[in-house]
Structures are given as structure tokens and as C-alpha cells.
Amino acid sequence: MAAFSSMHCPPSYSSSIYRGKDQSFISSASPRFSVPAKAKVFVQSPGNSHQNAVLMQDGAVATKVSLVGKETHIEKLERDLMSITSLKEWDEKAGFDINENESTVSITVVGASGDLAKKKIFPALFALYYEGCLPKHFTIYGYARSKMTDTELRNMVSKTLTCRIDKRENCGEKMDEFLKRCFYHSGQYDSEENFALLDKKLKEHEGGRVSNRLFYLSIPPNIFINATKCASTSASSGNGWTRVIVEKPFGRDSESSAALTKALKQYLNEDQIFRIDHYLGKELVENLSVLRFSNLIFEPLWSRRYIRNVQLIFSEDFGTEGRGGYFDHYGIIRDIMQNHLLQILALFAMETPISLDAEDIRNEKVKVLRSMRPLRLEDVVIGQYKSHTKGGVTYPGYTDDKTVPKDSLTPTFAAAALFIDNARWDGVPFLMKAGKALNNKRAEIRVQFRHVPGNLYNRKFGTDLDQATNELVIRVQPDEAIYLKINNKVPGLGMRLDRSKLNLHYAARYSKEIPDAYERLLLDAIEGERRLFIRSDELDAAWSLFTPVLAELEEKKIIPEYYPFGSRGPVGAHYLAAKYNVRWGDLGVEQSV
Numbered sequence: 001m002a003a004f005s006s007m008h009c010p011p012s013y014s015s016s017i018y019r020g021k022d023q024s025f026i027s028s029a030s031p032r033f034s035v036p037a038k039a040k041v042f043v044q045s046p047g048n049s050h051q052n053a054v055l056m057q058d059g060a061v062a063t064k065v066s067l068v069g070k071e072t073h074i075e076k077l078e079r080d081l082m083s084i085t086s087l088k089e090w091d092e093k094a095g096f097d098i099n100e101n102e103s104t105v106s107i108t109v110v111g112a113s114g115d116l117a118k119k120k121i122f123p124a125l126f127a128l129y130y131e132g133c134l135p136k137h138f139t140i141y142g143y144a145r146s147k148m149t150d151t152e153l154r155n156m157v158s159k160t161l162t163c164r165i166d167k168r169e170n171c172g173e174k175m176d177e178f179l180k181r182c183f184y185h186s187g188q189y190d191s192e193e194n195f196a197l198l199d200k201k202l203k204e205h206e207g208g209r210v211s212n213r214l215f216y217l218s219i220p221p222n223i224f225i226n227a228t229k230c231a232s233t234s235a236s237s238g239n240g241w242t243r244v245i246v247e248k249p250f251g252r253d254s255e256s257s258a259a260l261t262k263a264l265k266q267y268l269n270e271d272q273i274f275r276i277d278h279y280l281g282k283e284l285v286e287n288l289s290v291l292r293f294s295n296l297i298f299e300p301l302w303s304r305r306y307i308r309n310v311q312l313i314f315s316e317d318f319g320t321e322g323r324g325g326y327f328d329h330y331g332i333i334r335d336i337m338q339n340h341l342l343q344i345l346a347l348f349a350m351e352t353p354i355s356l357d358a359e360d361i362r363n364e365k366v367k368v369l370r371s372m373r374p375l376r377l378e379d380v381v382i383g384q385y386k387s388h389t390k391g392g393v394t395y396p397g398y399t400d401d402k403t404v405p406k407d408s409l410t411p412t413f414a415a416a417a418l419f420i421d422n423a424r425w426d427g428v429p430f431l432m433k434a435g436k437a438l439n440n441k442r443a444e445i446r447v448q449f450r451h452v453p454g455n456l457y458n459r460k461f462g463t464d465l466d467q468a469t470n471e472l473v474i475r476v477q478p479d480e481a482i483y484l485k486i487n488n489k490v491p492g493l494g495m496r497l498d499r500s501k502l503n504l505h506y507a508a509r510y511s512k513e514i515p516d517a518y519e520r521l522l523l524d525a526i527e528g529e530r531r532l533f534i535r536s537d538e539l540d541a542a543w544s545l546f547t548p549v550l551a552e553l554e555e556k557k558i559i560p561e562y563y564p565f566g567s568r569g570p571v572g573a574h575y576l577a578a579k580y581n582v583r584w585g586d587l588g589v590e591q592s593v
């Protein structure tokens, strides 16, 4: 059967076959098949009246699936292969064996000695292993310049691995098994020879099987291109797929991003590039589309007709902590808004995609981004945290970080008002707020609905109608929840109203621990599922919204509003919201639910 199928790690769309374009069907199972690069078509579901064909593009599985008989979709397929109705027959005709014993996946973490690798990537890979989501034959290689033996890597990695709260059974044993599959190769990021040596080692582990290779570039952006070049020229798979996960930042403006894309495409096809935005892998971000498109009650309200404003809020209660050198070159707008918050906005605001196919979803996201007005300077407020002493403890200011220039104007906080000029969202402010060293850590989406016209109960709310507005809150983290604030009669003989919450609190509703975003994204990359990765045109559209204002902020040397470490951030954010008749929803007294 399929190399990576497992009862424990269903892909996002597993066990469902759903309708795509022109009555075509998209099979969830398809991306799980590891098919050699030369394959053109693969027909599955023998005996099923909806025979599915999976088109291959440059060695990657594209989930465009057609009903047999729909000539428009199958014209391009090779006729002799069209008649194939079983895996066995495919193997015989195509001359490949895709039995799971015959294929491998090698995952190379480039920059394995770094912060992200330790904090997120290795733990996510272990979680996938624990859940039985990695293929039978897999090998993990750490690659970096630091000198380390396999044992030293294993020691380093072992300190970062944790067991799930709800799944501790055999966890220690599983860790040992996992660590035995981890190896290390020391090399320079710009050395084809060093990557060729890695290739040799990978081949030894692959033992002549079809080799699929995933490179995770967990390195500073200035070395992305060299590492891609070397990995692609000296360590690509000869008979399977090769994919590269690229971490953000994808440039620092339209021009540098386009240059990065161009350079990457010298060595890789777009289909091989997996630009990661880990917010897309977060449970509640993934759930956004489910909430909208599989509940009748939300989609009809999802427009300027009923929604007054949308707020996308990110805050952290710690500073740049050791990442000041990186951060100072980028700032909060590039670090959080241009990617994480904008991606959420696009998913939130997009039209219904034709299907759940990656390209259909990404097409809709691009349309939203292209319908947006570039951000204007007058719609942005920036801030920077300064040192603050509280309870006898002194918290450092941003420029106290030794890697940050003393006169840095880099924003660690920003608020912005964005607009989508399309029929659905015309005039609705989308407010973003992102900051470090604030009073709490959270990420949420707040949807404030319009006032009820001619509300019979207006008198009960006094003059502040905002108090009575319905608000839908999607709390992405921490303590995931979706709740809707409604007006309700307080039980009793009188007529007193209060605001109550219809509350879906994940910890109370689901006993299962929520997987880390990196787990989902790594699994998707292994399976060739691109839905949660950023396509180059999305990236271009995202940069064109922010590039002009970023340039203006820098050219005009706009001074950020200073705010104390641990505070609620600059007051300018309130004025910006007030300009559009909005009040930030996170500032009211709101008990955690």
C-alpha cells in the first residue's frame, strides 16, 4: 500500500474523496504515493467507478484528478498508462516498484546546530515518528558547519524531545529508536564537495531504494541560495523527488524577494520549493476554512454587510532575546505582519475556492492579496520597547541587546489598517497589531459585527453600542478557543442583559494534545501537499502591499513610539483604530474562557 499511510496520521484530507473542478475528484490518498520522477500518470482505485488519475509534474505529485471519460482532463495522459487499473500493473508497465519497502525519505536539516532546528524541527520530526507518520525507511541528517559526531547530535537533539501529554506510552523507547535514525554531517553551506559527501552518506542509508529527499533550510537567509545550489547540484535524488523547505524571511522587500525567488528557481522548480509560514500550520488557522465553509451560519455573514471590522492581533511577552541581530534587519512588520498575519487575513477573506486543492486555495488567496490597497504611512503606527522596572526586576529595552545598534529605529511593535477593495470587503478595516515585549502572549482573530439595526434593546446598553456588538474571537494561541460574544437576558424576573460567550474551548472539548504547526507542515512537505506553503505569486503580492511603506519608514527615519517592556504598547495604536471607528477588542476586561 501507500508508503506513508497510517491510521495515526491522516493527512488533512484523508479518507475523503471530494469534488473538484468539472466534476473531477481529488483523492486524498494520492499525495501519499511515492511515485518516481519519470512517472506521468498513475491510476488508482481499481474497480471504483470513479477511477482517479494523478498527474505527475516534474517528479511531484499534483493532485489534479480526473474522472475517466472526462477528456478535457485526461487528454494529455499517456494512453497506454490510462488503462492501468492496479498498483501492480503500474509497477510492471512503468518499471518501478513503489512498494514501501522500495522507497525512502531522507530529511536533511541544514543548520542543524541552530535555534529553530533544536526548538522546533527535531521535536516535530520526533512527534511524527512517535505517531507513526514517518515512512518505514527514513533517515534524518543534521548538516551544519559545527563539528559534531552522530552521538553529539543525538545528545543535542535528545535534550529537546518531549512526549505528548496524552501519549507517553513507550515514549522513551521511541526516542531511542528515533535518535538511532539521526545522523550528522559537518560541512560548509557553499561547498558542493561537502554536499557530495552528504549525498554519498545518504545513498548508503537509502540502500538502492527509490530515494526521496527533503532539505530543510534552517539557516540565515543570506546563505539560502548557496545551500540550495549545493544541495540541488550535489545531493538531489537521482530517482525520486527532491524538495526544499525554505524558512522565512523571503527577502526584505519586493525586489530582494523577487531576486531570491529567481535565484532559487535556477536550481529548483516552483513545485520543489516549500516556503514555510508556520502560522498556516497552526490548528486554528487551518480550521478557519472549516469554520467558514462547512457551517451555514458564518459564510452568509462574512462580508461588509455584517462585519464592521476584523482585527488580527499578535503579541509576545518577551523581547527579541538573542535574535536581535536578525530582528534589527527586519523589524516587526516583516517578521510578523507581512507573512503570518497577512496569510491569516488572506484565508479569512478569500472567496470559496473551487476545491480544497492547493492551487485552488492559493489562487483565491492571491486574489485577495491583489485586491488590497498597499499600506499607507498614515495607516501605520510603529513602536519600540524600552527598559522597564517592575517588582524590583529590570526588563531590558530593545537597544540594550548588544547585537542591536544603540540608535536603531527598528519597530518592535506596529499597528496597521488595511483594506480589501473588492465587493465583499469594500470599506471594512482589517486592523493588524503585532508586538514584542508586551503584557501578554497571544495570537487571535477578532471579528466585530455591525450593530443590530433598530435594536429593541438599545436602551439596555446605554450609549455605548459597541458594548452590544457581537464579536467572534478565534484564539489561535495560547489556549485555543473559538467564542462568540452574544447579548443575553440575565435569568430572573427583571429584564437585564449581559454579554455572554458561546464558547468552544479546545482544552475542554478535545482531550487530544494539539500538534505543533511544524509537525503538520513537515508531514505535508513529505507528502507533497502544498496547500499550506506560500506560492511565489502570493509572496510577490504580499510584498507589494508592504514594500512602499517600509521604504518610506526607513527613508524618512520615522521615530517609533517608545513603550515600556510589558505594557500594552503605544497609545498611537488606539488613535489609529479610532480613526476607523474601531476599538481594539483585546483591551477590554475579558476573562479567559
Ligand SMILES: NC(=O)C1=CN([C@@H]2O[C@H](COP(=O)(O)OP(=O)(O)OC[C@H]3O[C@@H](n4cnc5c(N)ncnc54)[C@H](OP(=O)(O)O)[C@@H]3O)[C@@H](O)[C@H]2O)C=CC1
Pocket (backbone or CB within 6 Å): 111, 112, 113, 114, 115, 116, 117, 144, 145, 146, 189, 217, 218, 219, 220, 221, 223, 247, 248, 249, 326
Ligand atoms: N529561531 C526561530 O524561532 C525562527 C527562525 N526562523 C528562520 O529559520 C532560520 C533559522 O533560524 P535559527 O535557527 O534561529 O538561526 P540560527 O542563527 O540559529 O542559525 C542556524 C545555523 O546556521 C549557521 N549560521 C548562523 N549564522 C551563520 C552565518 N552568518 N553564516 C553561515 N552560517 C551561519 C549556524 O550553524 P553552524 O555555525 O554550525 O554552521 C547556526 O547554528 C532563519 O532563516 C530564521 O529567520 C523563522 C521563524 C522562527
Ligand SMILES: O=C1O[C@H](COP(=O)(O)O)[C@@H](O)[C@H](O)[C@H]1O
Pocket (backbone or CB within 6 Å): 278, 316, 335, 443
Ligand atoms: O516567525 C516568527 O514567529 C515567532 C512566533 O511564533 P510562535 O509560533 O511562537 O507564535 C516569533 O517569535 C519570531 O519573531 C518570528 O520570526
